[in-house]
Amino acid sequence: MDQHRPALVRSATFAIPIAFFALFFLYPLVTILLTALGSTANLKQAWAGLTAPVMGDVLWFSVWQAVASTALVMLVAVPGAWVLARFRFPGRSLIEALSVVAFVMPTVVVAAAVTALLGPTGPLRWLVGSHADHGIGAILLAHVYFETAIVLRMVSTYWAQLDTRLEQAAATLGASPWRIFRSVTLPRLRPVLLASASIVFLFTFTSFGIILLLGGPGQVNLEVEIQQQVLFLFNLPTGAALSIVQIIVVVLLLLVSSRLSGRLTPERSQVATPRRPHTTRQHIAVGGFIVGGLALLLLPPLMVVLQAFNTGDGWGWTNFQSLSTSHQGSVLFVPPGQAIGNSLIYACTATVIAIVIGGLVAVGITRTSIRPAVEGVWLLPLGVSAVTLGFGILIAFDSGALAWRGSFWMVPIAQALVAIPFVTRALVPALRAVSPSLRAAAACLGASPLQVFRLIDLPLIWRALVMSAAFAFAISLGEFGATVFVANSDRPTIPVAIYRLLSTPGTANQGQAMALAAILMAMTAAVVLLTERFRLPEQRHV
Amino acid sequence: MSDMSMRMRTLFITSAAIGTLALAGCGASSSSSPTPTGSPSGTVTLVTHDSYAISDSVLADFTKQTGVTVKINKTGDAAAMVNRAILTKGSPEGDALFGIDNNLLSRGLDSGLFQSYQPSAASQIPQTYQLDPSHTVTPIDHADVCVNYDKTYFTSHNLTVPQTLDDLTKPEYKNLLVVQNPSTSTPGLAFMLATVAKYGQDGFANYWQSLKNNGVKVENSWSVAYDKQFSGGSGKGPYPLVVSYDTSPPASVVYAQNPPKDGIATTGVLTDTCYGQVEFAGVLANAKNPRAAQAFIDFMLTKQYQADLPLQQFVFPVMPDTPLPEVFTKNVTSPEHPFVLPATEVNTNRDAWVQTWTNTVQH
Numbered sequence: 001m002d003q004h005r006p007a008l009v010r011s012a013t014f015a016i017p018i019a020f021f022a023l024f025f026l027y028p029l030v031t032i033l034l035t036a037l038g039s040t041a042n043l044k045q046a047w048a049g050l051t052a053p054v055m056g057d058v059l060w061f062s063v064w065q066a067v068a069s070t071a072l073v074m075l076v077a078v079p080g081a082w083v084l085a086r087f088r089f090p091g092r093s094l095i096e097a098l099s100v101v102a103f104v105m106p107t108v109v110v111a112a113a114v115t116a117l118l119g120p121t122g123p124l125r126w127l128v129g130s131h132a133d134h135g136i137g138a139i140l141l142a143h144v145y146f147e148t149a150i151v152l153r154m155v156s157t158y159w160a161q162l163d164t165r166l167e168q169a170a171a172t173l174g175a176s177p178w179r180i181f182r183s184v185t186l187p188r189l190r191p192v193l194l195a196s197a198s199i200v201f202l203f204t205f206t207s208f209g210i211i212l213l214l215g216g217p218g219q220v221n222l223e224v225e226i227q228q229q230v231l232f233l234f235n236l237p238t239g240a241a242l243s244i245v246q247i248i249v250v251v252l253l254l255l256v257s258s259r260l261s262g263r264l265t266p267e268r269s270q271v272a273t274p275r276r277p278h279t280t281r282q283h284i285a286v287g288g289f290i291v292g293g294l295a296l297l298l299l300p301p302l303m304v305v306l307q308a309f310n311t312g313d314g315w316g317w318t319n320f321q322s323l324s325t326s327h328q329g330s331v332l333f334v335p336p337g338q339a340i341g342n343s344l345i346y347a348c349t350a351t352v353i354a355i356v357i358g359g360l361v362a363v364g365i366t367r368t369s370i371r372p373a374v375e376g377v378w379l380l381p382l383g384v385s386a387v388t389l390g391f392g393i394l395i396a397f398d399s400g401a402l403a404w405r406g407s408f409w410m411v412p413i414a415q416a417l418v419a420i421p422f423v424t425r426a427l428v429p430a431l432r433a434v435s436p437s438l439r440a441a442a443a444c445l446g447a448s449p450l451q452v453f454r455l456i457d458l459p460l461i462w463r464a465l466v467m468s469a470a471f472a473f474a475i476s477l478g479e480f481g482a483t484v485f486v487a488n489s490d491r492p493t494i495p496v497a498i499y500r501l502l503s504t505p506g507t508a509n510q511g512q513a514m515a516l517a518a519i520l521m522a523m524t525a526a527v528v529l530l531t532e533r534f535r536l537p538e539q540r541h542v
Numbered sequence: 543m544s545d546m547s548m549r550m551r552t553l554f555i556t557s558a559a560i561g562t563l564a565l566a567g568c569g570a571s572s573s574s575s576p577t578p579t580g581s582p583s584g585t586v587t588l589v590t591h592d593s594y595a596i597s598d599s600v601l602a603d604f605t606k607q608t609g610v611t612v613k614i615n616k617t618g619d620a621a622a623m624v625n626r627a628i629l630t631k632g633s634p635e636g637d638a639l640f641g642i643d644n645n646l647l648s649r650g651l652d653s654g655l656f657q658s659y660q661p662s663a664a665s666q667i668p669q670t671y672q673l674d675p676s677h678t679v680t681p682i683d684h685a686d687v688c689v690n691y692d693k694t695y696f697t698s699h700n701l702t703v704p705q706t707l708d709d710l711t712k713p714e715y716k717n718l719l720v721v722q723n724p725s726t727s728t729p730g731l732a733f734m735l736a737t738v739a740k741y742g743q744d745g746f747a748n749y750w751q752s753l754k755n756n757g758v759k760v761e762n763s764w765s766v767a768y769d770k771q772f773s774g775g776s777g778k779g780p781y782p783l784v785v786s787y788d789t790s791p792p793a794s795v796v797y798a799q800n801p802p803k804d805g806i807a808t809t810g811v812l813t814d815t816c817y818g819q820v821e822f823a824g825v826l827a828n829a830k831n832p833r834a835a836q837a838f839i840d841f842m843l844t845k846q847y848q849a850d851l852p853l854q855q856f857v858f859p860v861m862p863d864t865p866l867p868e869v870f871t872k873n874v875t876s877p878e879h880p881f882v883l884p885a886t887e888v889n890t891n892r893d894a895w896v897q898t899w900t901n902t903v904q905h
Contacts, residue, residue, distance in 0.1 A: 115777075212726065232622075234628065312799035391629060398630060503592065503764070504593075509797050
């Protein structure tokens with residue numbers, strides 16, 4: 001492939017993302033770590049903080065709740081992914097849209113919804129017993145709700161491209177369905193299972209809002225501890241040391257998972273189109289998926305919608321109508337309606353950045369013989385505490401030529417850092433599936449690398465590109481952690497506005513917060529459903 | 543153990559000072575700026591916390607009077623804002639800072655966050671709120687952290703409303719109180735400090751043991767405690783007693799979906815359980831426009847600004863004889879003698895106290 005100018009292509013496609021990554025991620029991260037740990041006294045303080053007895057509990061809780069959450073998510077999502085990969089049924093795109101909505105919901109809203117469900121008067125109270133109206137049960141439920149989407153999407157896409165003839169052959173030879181799954185399907189799914197499980201682990205290990213809001217006494221993970229050390233106690237050295245521990249765990253995880261999983265390239269020889277269920281067993285599976293999926297994915301948003309339309313003495317649009325007005329003529333209270341506009345502008349900008357940078361990374365990875373471990377590097381921003389990176393950005397971009405601290409661009413850039421790995425993950429398999437011989441032929445006929453990309457790759461990856469753009473858009477729409485540290489306070493986004501409303505007493509503020517959350521959900525669902533339109537025609541051609 | 547924590551604290555202050563010095567080195571000037579003279583002009587940027595609010599018209603009047611435009615930069619809750627300001631001291635995110643409270647004050651003063659400024663009107667502020675002997679910063683408002691109660695619950699259960707901290711450990715109030723974790727929540731910390739002030743360093747752990755035995759519920763955040771667990775909050779939870787502010791009752795009336803016709807809140811305050819919080823404003827070291835920052839702090843003590851505070855931020859003005867809105871006079875009696883601890887004592891011992899609290903309540 002590309003025998004003519006591989007070095008040129010490689011450097012061109014990697015130079016921009018590497019520069020971006022170094023400037024907006026590594027530089028602020030190193031700056032904050034050096035500031036916090038750059039003296040003997042600070043190092044001593046960090047060591048004292050790190051070796052405090054409570055830190056053992058923190059690390060243990062971080063790991064075990066993440067392992068438990070990941071196991072539960074896989075247990076729920078993998079059977080769902082099979083149904084999505086193999087069957088066509090009514091409500092399919094609705095469930096997919098709902099699962100993406102779940103993925104991008106602000107944690108404050110999900111915490112509120114979960115408390116409403118499991119709380120003292122909640123309908124699911126029986127699930128957690130009489131005393132545990134919050135705690136580990138609520139944390140696990142919230143994590144399952146959040147992370148199911150990513151596994152459903154990654155695994156079902158991969159599964160759909162697995163050659164079904166192997167399973168058919170095994171069935172002909174008399175293997176039971178379970179046996180077929182265990183010895184034929186599972187080994188081939190291993191790469192995608194490991195990849196998606198490691199992402200879920202990454203998210204739940206670094207979970208912040210859910211643990212802080214739903215966790216009871218003693219239920220504190222590394223991320224919450226870092227934020228407490230930095231924001232509440234101003235113990236920067238300990239915060240920085242804990243951040244390094246978190247980064248090490250995340251890097252180890254990524255190394256192990258990429259070593260075990262190999263490359264995420266499905267074989268894609270004879271792809272089975274999803275079809276309607278035939279047998280009773282299949283009907284039961286699909287029906288169970290619809291009922292279970294809807295129950296998990298619909299209940300929390302339903303609680304939000306109910307509260308959004310609850311006017312205190314009945315039902316109506318009051319909460320939505322009051323979004324455009326500000327209380328008491330206060331100049332500093334940004335009408336939540338304006339937050340919707342801010343969110344849209346930021347999300348569009350972040351999507352463009354994420355597609356350009358993430359796309360270049362994907363092209364670079366597929367066109368060069370980069371080892372899989374390098375793919376993991378781009379996931380690093382997900383593993384770094386938002387407050388650490390946020391404070392790093394504050395002091396790294398504070399003066400001189402890089403005085404960009406308060407600028408509009410820092411928010412979409414921070415959001416894009418979170419979205420880039422997802423864009424890359426979505427595009428790499430699509431690009432790999434493009435036959436190298438097509439590119440070689442085009443190159444032989446004199447096409448430049450850019451022309452090859454435009455005329456060969458782009459049409460073939462168009463669908464994946466649109467899907468990943470939608471995902472990036474949804475991620476930045478719901479992003480809270482990085483945004484809250486970087487955003488200018490007069491341009492709050494929807495999640496930031498919801499957070500502010502929930503921090504003020506009064507039923508009207510609670511109602512407005514839920515109305516905004518309902519709008520955020522509707523926007524996300526609309527974007528996802530729109531992109532589904534790009535899906536169907538392509539599938540017919542495959 | 544407390545010895546050890548104190549040593550850690552000292553180390554930490556030193557390191558913070560080193561850190562900020564290093565940062566100041568990168569900035570344009572050192573922390574001692576020349577005293578500005580002449581009339582203010584340009585733009586003043588106010589660094590403040592997320593709860594800050596002020597009326598449109600009040601701010602417009604300031605600009606009309608002085609020609610100075612105001613930009614507001616909210617950078618998190620009070621603790622986060624102060625820490626962020628210390629971190630960026632060399633190149634501050636504004637000219638003036640408002641919202642540092644008495645518990646955070648010595649952290650800010652020790653790290654050289656402010657340049658000294660005292661408005662002439664500050665001499666009229668009652669002594670109770672003058673908690674900065676160096677007069678580097680100026681008190682602007684106060685609000686106390688107190689146990690709130692749900693009036694309806696106590697009426698319908700024919701139960702006498704508790705009065706004091708001691709009452710909360712009595713069997714008739716078993717399983718009725720929800721508080722916040724002092725290691726994660728500002729009101730939670732203030733309420734723990736009230737118990738330290740009342741029962742002393744050595745006695746407050748016993749008090750918390752009694753509270754624990756009496757079924758106290760702990761939440762990490764104020765919003766979950768007030769909005770979800772408190773029976774007088776929007777979530778109509780099971781706990782009729784909650785740690786919140788003495789201004790929460792009027793706030794619940796103003797922000798009600800269906801405000802009560804008589805303007806009386808359904809919640810009240812136990813005035814003998816309060817911990818006093820005073821909020822200060824100061825001119826930031828290395829401010830780009832210190833003269834305008836001074837002018838704005840002067841303005842914060844005017845009758846117009848002080849009178850606007852209650853309904854915007856749900857706090858009490860510090861200037862005497864400032865008129866209060868009806869929703870305040872009907873629903874709050876500000877405690878005359880709230881518990882308060884000296885800022886330096888809080889700064890020195892906070893970590894050790896929180897650790898004691900954690901060992902008592904969470905293990």
